[in-house]
Amino acid sequence: MKGVSHNGKALLVGVGLYIVILGPIIPVIIQSFAFQWHWPDLLPRVWWWSVRADSTFPLAWDYVLSPYSHVFEAAGNTLFISLSVTLLALILCLPAARVLVSPHFKWKTQILSLFTLPLIVPEMALALAFLAVFIPLGLAGTYTGIIVAHLIPVLPYMMRVLVSVYQGLNPAVVEQAQLLGASRWQRLVHITIPLLLPGILAGCLFTLLVSSNIFLITFLVGQGRVETLPTLLFSKIGGGALDATAAGLTLIAMIPGFILLLATERHIRDYQRVGAVGRSIDGSHR
Amino acid sequence: MNLLRNALVLTGLLSGSLIAATPTDQIAFRTAFLDGQLPWESVSTAARSEGAIDFYYWGGDDRLNVWLERTVAPDLEKLGVTLRPHRITATSDVVDLVLTEARAGKGLGQGSVDAIWVNGENFYTLAQQDLLFGSFAQKLPNATWFDWDENSAGGSLNLYDFGYPTQGREMPWSGEQYVCAVNRSLMAEAETPHTFAELERWLEANPGTFTYVKPPHYLGNTFVQEALYEMSPEGAQGFQQPLDSFTPESLARLLAPGMAYLKRIAPLLAQARNGIPRYPENESALMQLFQNSQTAMECQFGLYHVATKRASGQMPDNTEEIIFPRHNMIKNKNYLVIPSNAPHPAAALVFTNYMSSVAAQKSKLAAVGYPLGLDLWMLSAADQAAMVEAMPPHFGVTQAALDSHIAPDTHASLVRVIESLWQSVVLQGSETPIATLVEQAMSQSK
Known part of the structure; x- marks a missing residue:
């Protein structure tokens, strides 16, 4: 009986969470199909499809999906930049995190807090400084420049996640494998990486999402020439009005994040399970 | 910065x-x-x-x-x-x-x-x-x-x-021109204000039926500037000089009548509670009040904004443009x-x-x-x-009529002082003498 009411509560909280998270998206979806939609009407008075034939220029989804909106170029650029940034961040952070968690390392906490510094500096300051440095180096207005600049605000996230992943990695598990005669390579491939993988994926998810949402650095370092989903969206909704095309662009801009979330969700669940296994081994060991 | x-x-x-x-x-x-x-x-x-x-x-x-x-x-x-x-x-x-x-x-x-x-x-x-x-x-x-x-x-x-x-x-x-539009089902042809004095009389008879965007938004600034033009003895011409050509006293003389006017009409504006109006923050908030017939009149930049907004259903079908204020409609390029x-x-x-x-x-x-x-x-x-x-x-108006009532923008260097004066005099209702406020604002903007 108690269990049922507990489940009921959990269900209520779950439904409540879905409403809070997904609720704001519903008006955006309706707006993307609306032509006239004003307070106090619950639904649009005139829908886009009833006027699209008479319009001299593309309206709502006709605009969003037309080449004029630049949305596909922007999505491609966003994906390319954020994937490259994530890969680089991973390559840089994996060894660094490995060193930072070693028990012989003295200034661990101090160095870790230094890594969060870029998050405190205003994005505008970072962006202008990058531009000033990159212009003489010929990196301004290039993809390379944007990717390098994105690394700075992204590294703290990747670093934090990887450090905690390494901390969660029980050395006893690796030792056991060693005792059972596994070579260095076998230990890495069959023990360390599988145990770290879910955490690595979580870190990548973070950096992908952060990188694909950076506006000012992308705009200034890219000299306005490299269009990404954030720069496109900012130029559209900067005026303060959310019309049908702005709503449509917003929905498209949400797709990559949504796909990433779905793709990694299973692995993050694995992470929790593997974590539990690690802990149980730890317990029996003691 | x-x-x-x-x-x-x-x-x-x-x-x-x-x-x-x-x-x-x-x-x-x-x-x-x-x-x-x-x-x-x-x-x-x-x-x-x-x-x-x-x-x-x-x-x-x-x-x-x-x-x-x-x-x-x-x-x-x-x-x-x-x-x-x-x-x-x-x-x-x-x-x-x-x-x-x-x-x-x-x-x-x-x-x-x-x-x-x-x-x-x-x-x-x-x-x-x-x-x-x-x-x-x-x-x-x-x-x-x-x-x-x-x-x-x-x-x-x-x-x-x-x-x-x-x-x-x-x-x-x-080019752009600051144009006011009225909802004809709320304001008859004969009641149309063409000067700020007429607007005040109309507001006294129909309180709460008009408001303007809150400065320092440029749509609000422009409304304030037009009021200053009409109330000042020198008209728009007085506002074409740079800030450093004024003394605090001469600038205070120029601004005082307009600021007093805006302070006077504040309790008569839309969404006023206890005499303090809640000014719309931007164009979409202004349009919302007008669409919902809460206000009978709105002002914004856009020589053709009534045509575009009527066509897209953002304005009632009986919306008309008016000549307001006579000879002081700010136009810029x-x-x-x-x-x-x-x-x-x-x-x-x-x-x-x-x-x-x-x-x-x-x-x-x-x-x-x-x-x-x-x-x-x-x-x-x-x-x-x-x-x-x-x-x-x-x-409701002709292009020729709109063309014949234009005025230039206020000199860019005066805008900051006017913004800060509006804040203290109109929004906060300060009782400090206007010359003192102007002096403070001038020293800040230097």
């Missing part, structure tokens, strides 16, 4: 060792063109060899985006120039870009911005930082469609941008500017010249609904008729 910016730019300069000098042939090209030594054919040829133009503009208007790619890009392609339109959120971001590049030693032919759609403060910043290509506007072949007579009302709009002399360093591209480090200066000239042509202006008017940048009276009778044909309609 400026200090921070300069410090950052300095860091960039110190770290950058590869500061290139501006190519001398680019400088020679600019000097020859600005001196009128270069025939237009040479500019066209140079533009064709440059091959592209990087144009930065506010990208929030779908119709403008479509028109640039559908009409402008193919037309420029015929002139051998590829249009690369770059959509931006805030023009000040591009100004920062130009500034940073210039400080890093990128001169003519080496920057990344060829042309920007600007007006007011951003042009002022570029001019102050000496980041402009030069006085090119009157040298373009299509300059003949513009009135360059400083002493005419129309000509001064082409030569003064928020009171600051353009000296032909930017080319007028589009917005411009295309070429920065001093434009990577393709010849192509930028060809681009601005194309944008100033009768054909492009007409097509922009019809396809985007932006008012003309050129001056109608400079055209041939046939072209004038064609332009009028392409114009979106007016409701």
